[in-house]
Amino acid sequence: MFGQQLPLLFDPDALPAGHREFLAHYAGATSVDNQALYRKEASRTGADTADFLQRSPVGTSGDLHSISARRLRWWQQSLKAKGWLEPVSGKRGHWRLTDPARKALTPQGRGRVLLGYSTDLGLALWSNSEDVFGHLGEPISLVLTSPPYPLANPRAYGNVPIAQYVDWLCSMLEPLVRNLDDGAVIALNVSNDVFETKSPARSTYRERLVIALCDRFALFKMDEIIWNCPNKPPGPIQWASLERFQLNTAWEPVYVFTNNPHRCLANNRRVLQAHTDRHMALMKKGGETRTRTNSDGAYRIYPGSYGTLTAGRIPKNVITCSNSKSDPDLKRAKAMARQDGLPLHGAPMPLELANFLVQYLSEEGSLVADLFAGWNTTGYAAQINGRRWISAEKHGEYVAGSAERFSRFNGFERAC
Ligand SMILES: C[S@@+](CC[C@H](N)C(=O)[O-])C[C@H]1O[C@@H](n2cnc3c(N)ncnc32)[C@H](O)[C@@H]1O
Structure with missing residues (x-):
């Protein structure tokens, strides 16, 4: 029961865990360029960026490509199809969260x-x-x-x-x-x-x-x-x-x-408030001059009551x-x-x-x-x-x- 995720109105939890963590790279940023993205993802997985981007032969042509970078670009495309990410026009390799995705909240994963x-x-x-x-x-x-x-x-x-x-x-x-x-x-x-x-x-x-x-x-x-x-x-x-x-x-x-x-x-001394003008005047003249008791005697006023000069009013x-x-x-x-x-x-x-x-x-x-x-x-x-x-x-x-x-x-x- 405890440690459960709170239900969200717009739910990134509906996405696979990998996509969710990937989207977190874009949270709070205006946009993220792919080189920075590769560095972030390498550090998230505990790899060195050069190792992360290491190229190896792909397909029948045997051309060299970074499998990790390809996987991230593939995720960009699938998250674009789902409406979460968009490329920034005029800035090659820069991507950002779409407007609705920005308004959604990105919960941090447990343990991070x-x-x-x-x-x-x-x-x-x-x-x-x-x-x-x-x-x-x-x-x-x-x-x-x-x-x-x-x-x-x-x-x-x-x-x-x-x-x-x-x-x-x-x-x-x-x-x-x-x-x-x-x-x-x-x-x-x-x-x-x-x-x-x-x-x-x-x-x-x-x-x-x-x-x-x-x-x-x-x-x-x-x-x-x-x-x-x-x-x-x-x-x-x-x-x-x-x-x-x-x-x-x-x-x-x-x-x-x-x-x-x-x-x-x-300690209420740290939040004392200014005395009212009336109370200041009462303190200056040395306090009450009357003697008064309310009907059952619980509250009494004597000459001199409220006459001690204090630093302020207790809130x-x-x-x-x-x-x-x-x-x-x-x-x-x-x-x-x-x-x-x-x-x-x-x-x-x-x-x-x-x-x-x-x-x-x-x-x-x-x-x-x-x-x-x-x-x-x-x-x-x-x-x-x-x-x-x-x-x-x-x-x-x-x-x-x-x-x-x-x-x-x-x-x-x-x-x-
Ligand atoms: C009532 S708001 C707090 C508002 C805050 N006092 C302020 O002045 O902005 C409660 C916050 O708790 C956050 N929250 C909920 N579960 C949390 C958790 N397990 N760890 C950290 N924050 C959590 C929510 O995202 C929300 O922003």
């Missing part, structure tokens, strides 16, 4: 880990996260991630059905849990909008997930932060707009777990931010992805949310990981806050598309 890009602080890997996090040489301080949600209508990158979801997510997280620093944090953004089949009743998978993570991995639940998203489109349509049982959804939970609550690396655990705000790096990356015909990601985390969580839940210089990276918002938030980061994303197009977000940072190198 390729570097997408890197900066002085982090690595973005094109890989299934199952192949990455069991082998890290150093402990992780923060896992900040948003897994594919168990939706009835999957997004382009697919998802695991609800019945298997809790076990699947636990199995995905297990290698990271084994590699956590003392007091490290796992922050999981999941969906609240998952319903029982044909029912307006919400699934209790979130509750089961929390219990499973605490019971199976000895994690502790620190909080369930509410991400309030004011521009969420109306929904669930069936149960709110049509049948009127439900209200429109405005929020998603972000669960915060740790392996050691008393040494937890979360509430409801974070309000829209998911439509963009920043210049994201805008540039989106424009380039469109130009290169790469699909944009359908569900990136808002930077404001990731930024807040990275600051609150991790220390500068520590290691932040995302096992479902998408357009790598976690890596980006880690980068701009001076944390080191490692991210794994299964689909090559998202790795290639997000690279441009990081191009202005020190040590940026693109491998895809």
